[in-house]
Amino acid sequence: MSSSLPSARWTGQLTRRALLAQLAGGIGAASIGSGLLGLLQRHACAQEAALGDAPTPRRLILIWLEGGPSQLDTFDPKPGTVNGGPFRALPTDRAGWSFSEHLPQLRERADRLAVIRSLHSKEGSHARARLLLHTGYTPNPSVAFPTFGSVVSHELGDPAAELPSFVQINGAPGSAGYLGVAHAPFLVARPGSPVANLAAARPLDAIRTDRRDSLRELLDADYARRGAEVEVNSNREQQRRARRLMESVRSRAFNLDAEPDRLREAYGPSTVGQGALLARRLLEEGVSAVEIHFDGWDTHIDNFPKTEALCRELDPALSTLLDDLEQRGLLSETLVVCMGEFGRTPAISARRGRDHWPHNYCALLAGAGVKAGTVVGSTDDRGESIVARPVTVPDLFATLAHLLRIDGTKRFQATSRRPATLVDPEGAIVRELLA
């Protein structure tokens, strides 16, 4: 174990800043690795076993339900109770598991899904819970934890790929934190919209582009000679990757027009529908992680008509995605996760709304390594507390990392005096979810 310390293995990939910070702090890469080892052994062993037979890198699609979906009106209904609301529930053949009546297609696919109904945290504000559910760590202004797609990009992305390894569709982009902006999400404003600045207003031919790049290279080479190798190398590399993306035929993946109308309609015309379709296209062209932001779930007022409308968009989008991935043989290597920052109050407010509720809520998982049909955790009759198998957010992230064959115990120098592991070491893998 000690001979293959993760931190020693990839110090060479540390960002320029992290490296300079280390040097300035006099902290050698080896010393980062030797500290917390004992504490982390339990995780490491499990993950080492998984890493042993790693064939192809897995991929992630996160459907992010921005605002916090109502668990009672989606994946943990309590019909007929004081908190139940007007929706009926559609039972599955799994005892005690049902879906809201507005998710009929997903209910048909319950045998391909797994659900956690007992996620809980203490974070009830959007900003903090959004960070928690994207990084797996309690937010802390002094440590820049990476959003999970950036972790996937860093660990599983192919540096030689022509497309960026992490794409986010819609919404405010997350941060790659200490992993560096090379792993920050590449933002697509709307599914199908052209990639910003992919072509110049007046496109140039290759000869002209070569000429420009060689002039730039003259300047960069001279600047490097004057001592700015670090700055120049980073500029060269990113300029090269930008040009490669501009010239890559794979960038066709961003254009949805090539997809048959019937499939586009099956996904649904919504942002989440077309975003899910775009996600599949991107994975096919070598992208490692895609996050789709699906906004509108913050239903403080009139929860029921709003949630119904949102479910009618989510249901065909996620269902068609599962079918499409499966038909193309991609589902077994793609982890699909659907969740938001928290759940919503079981009690229905005077405004027919539901407010923030981090005490029990749901996450849906499917694909890579997930034991389909699994139901983890349950809540009481009124949906107000967890009665079985509570799952923390660090538990969830330990599980996601494991499913993706990412070594969550890898340590990084997050700040000059604080090492951080990719996954919060307090998390324990939810073994019931593993196939």
Added chain:
Amino acid sequence: MRAWPSRLSALAAAVSLALTVATASPSLAPDAAPPSTAVDALVTRFDAMVAAAWEEQGLVAATPLDDSTWLRRLSLDLRGCAPTPAEIARFLARPAATRRAEEIEAQLTDPRFADELSFQWNELLVGEAGKDAEKTTRWLRPWLAERFREGITFPQLTTELIAASGAARTPGAFAFPISFRDSIETLAGVSARAFLGLQIQCAQCHDHPYDHWTREQFNRFVGFFVEMRGDHGLLSEIGGPGFRVIDRSPEWDLADRLRELEAGASSMDKPSMRAGAEGPAQRRTPAELAAVAQLRALLRESVGGERPILAFLADGEALESLRGRLPGDARDLLDRYLERREKFGVAAHLDDAPYEAQRGQSRRAALAEWIIAPGNRWFTLAQSNRIVSLLLGHGLVDPVDDLADGSDRILPELHAALAAALAEQGGDVRLLYRVVARTRAYALGAASGADSEARARSERWFAAHPRRSFTPEQLANTVLRLGNADIAAEHLDEQRAQLLRELERCSPGRADANDRTLEVNIPLALLLRNGDAAVIPAALRDDASLHALFDARHSEVERITPWFLATLSRPPQPEEARALVAALDAAHPRASADDLYWALVNSAEFHTNP
């Protein structure tokens, strides 16, 4: 020279002069044009202490910058924008012995200095609010810029931000607390970082082995914010949408929220959401209504100060019985109140001094008073450390906001002297910018040599200056000024806001909370390659400029100098000029000029603060 267009000829003359001057007198003597003897003394002391450290560490100071590159650094640091060729020419035309000190004074009174400070403080204060910061940045940054322009001191700034209250629909200090209205823990953590240079938030979850701070200290610090309530929406006080921050006891707040719950409306709602509300409120049973009434009565009695609710809460059985009878939403409010009360009910200062409530003073105001009190060394140490770090690339303590635990600290006596001077001058924001910008260390170039460890050590001891990437506003300001020398400020503001949003999209988040510099990635490289930034500005596109570029009667350096000054703020090296001119295609002058400009803007040096 004759063939040059008039606006460029003055420049060329100035640059020729600069080349001579740069060789003859590479750096400014610190004693030139002293604005005051106190500043002089501090600069001398700074230089002496740093020079002694170099000697002790066996370090040799890097070669000083030439004048135009020094001006680039100063302009980027103080005004957030590279100098224009005209500014470089004016600077170089002034007497060499005094121009640097004069330039520092001129820039410190330029409104763009206040603008640059407003970006720095905006990021420091609400950068953490993430997506939610967007709406409050609109309200906070203009206020910061205005207050800095008016010459606000650090203690005033601190008090106004921490204790901000009131309602308004115009920019104001309360945009800071309102950004964290749902999370007083974050508000407390950010306040400790920004005003005290202390990282306390790691203690929010556990007592941490790395930390100086305990969880109890953290919770008690948060206790100063527990009475803050922030609303954003339709406000009766101002008859429309706006912000409101007030202080009131958690009991009063709970009573108010219960009342709103019963009334079926809340001032927290956005107007648009409220208009959409329909359908009857959930029906309450008589028992539920009675329970809510009982709780509200208890709370009403407690507002006076007797706090009968605390006695009631101490009786577990009575509490549980009441809780069980409440309707779900009211019970949820009560639970949140209880949790907050238990965790953050007691306030105490970070030096463990207890907090004693004073009539008419909010808890937040009491905290501000403690922060800026003369005995509180964290405050001036934090502000002086941040300025040193902004100008020299490293703090005297690193990380810059980790004064208690930061293991990397140098020159503690110098740090103490700077902090003391800041306190003596009443927390004058400009003082230490003036001092540090005049030091010998500030005028040094980057380290030479490939040994990165030696380079890092040199930079750590201020014997060499680290090259830094532009911040978003440095890039936006520089690019927009290049293309729009004559455009009105309001239009530039709009364009800048748009470009800053685009840069945020390209490069979201930070690797280090204290580092706002951009790192090139694919989206940023695409923006520089294909966006408006690389389109040649009118000043270089006209016939005269093109003619000058291809005029073989002049040396390569002369021909290409205007292009270098416009983008890199320096004249070209002879060999650089020769290689670039050789690559131009005289048969296609316009295309060649476009390509040259494009290459300059896409070079690593363009987005680097030297």
